[in-house]
Amino acid sequence: MSMNGYDHLASAILKTALDSGADLAGFVAVSSMKQAPTHKLLTRLPIYEVIDFSESDTAVAPEEVPIAKCRIELPTWAETLLIIALYHPEDKPALDYFRSSSSGGSEGNLQLIRINNKVIRWLEENTSTKSRQVPYGIDKGGIGLKDAAVLAGLGVIGKNNLLITPQYGPRVRLRALALQVKLAETGPLDFDPCLTCDMPCRQICPRKALDNKIFDPMDYGISELPAREGVYDRDACALESDKRIYPDASIPQKEEVESGDLISVSCRACEFACPVGI
Ligand code: SF4
Numbered sequence: 001m002s003m004n005g006y007d008h009l010a011s012a013i014l015k016t017a018l019d020s021g022a023d024l025a026g027f028v029a030v031s032s033m034k035q036a037p038t039h040k041l042l043t044r045l046p047i048y049e050v051i052d053f054s055e056s057d058t059a060v061a062p063e064e065v066p067i068a069k070c071r072i073e074l075p076t077w078a079e080t081l082l083i084i085a086l087y088h089p090e091d092k093p094a095l096d097y098f099r100s101s102s103s104g105g106s107e108g109n110l111q112l113i114r115i116n117n118k119v120i121r122w123l124e125e126n127t128s129t130k131s132r133q134v135p136y137g138i139d140k141g142g143i144g145l146k147d148a149a150v151l152a153g154l155g156v157i158g159k160n161n162l163l164i165t166p167q168y169g170p171r172v173r174l175r176a177l178a179l180q181v182k183l184a185e186t187g188p189l190d191f192d193p194c195l196t197c198d199m200p201c202r203q204i205c206p207r208k209a210l211d212n213k214i215f216d217p218m219d220y221g222i223s224e225l226p227a228r229e230g231v232y233d234r235d236a237c238a239l240e241s242d243k244r245i246y247p248d249a250s251i252p253q254k255e256e257v258e259s260g261d262l263i264s265v266s267c268r269a270c271e272f273a274c275p276v277g278i
């Protein structure tokens, strides 16, 4: 395919993703992801534990995408990752509620899976390019989605350790689709809202999870640390979310969840405190 042909294909894939409901979309090379800080860091941490609400992910064949703890395990034919983002506003908390009755996890993740499925269908109908959903969890063969989104030009890692997008601040959810075609990366962005910010994200944290240096570049051999200065305490942050797992009538938009579903209301204080985006 000519360079123009690849550009045309890239534009068509991005348009399909955006027309299908993605709020942001971009590309990152698989080779770049293998050097991403999250994966270098994870190899040096204790086994990455995630709360498993049984996300089996449609279209992921276990024999081709083996379960990995710390390494990228993408299909060998994958050259590029399409990274899509869904805006998650404060008044739609149900997007984050996990559906224990569903194979897709939260409603937000289900929406992202559906968008990727539309891109897969478009590729099947219009090209010979293979594609496959990338699982959300790193323990299931997923990738560091925030790193991928940075490299794809969707945003930057903020001082709250979240992806900060110019359009929506940190209020986005992410997912990836593996593509069997080499396409030009769409990032990174020249954008840094944290430089001139007085960090309300850190001040508001109920667990003080962004106060103390946890990661040192000397210990981990990387300069790009969580929350920039290595101050993100994931265990403290997890405590704030873990304590909120309950099927409780006081939860907003509970009616949007099937009866019997488990509900995990994440702490999003450092998201909502960030002034960036709409
Ligand atoms: S609140 Fe300020 S310092 Fe924190 S992530 Fe947002 S822009 Fe960056």
Ligand code: SF4
Pocket (backbone or CB within 6 Å): 204, 205, 206, 207, 208, 209, 210, 236, 237, 238, 240, 241, 267, 268, 269, 270, 271
């Ligand atoms: S999600 Fe909550 S507990 Fe975790 S870092 Fe942000 S404010 Fe702190």
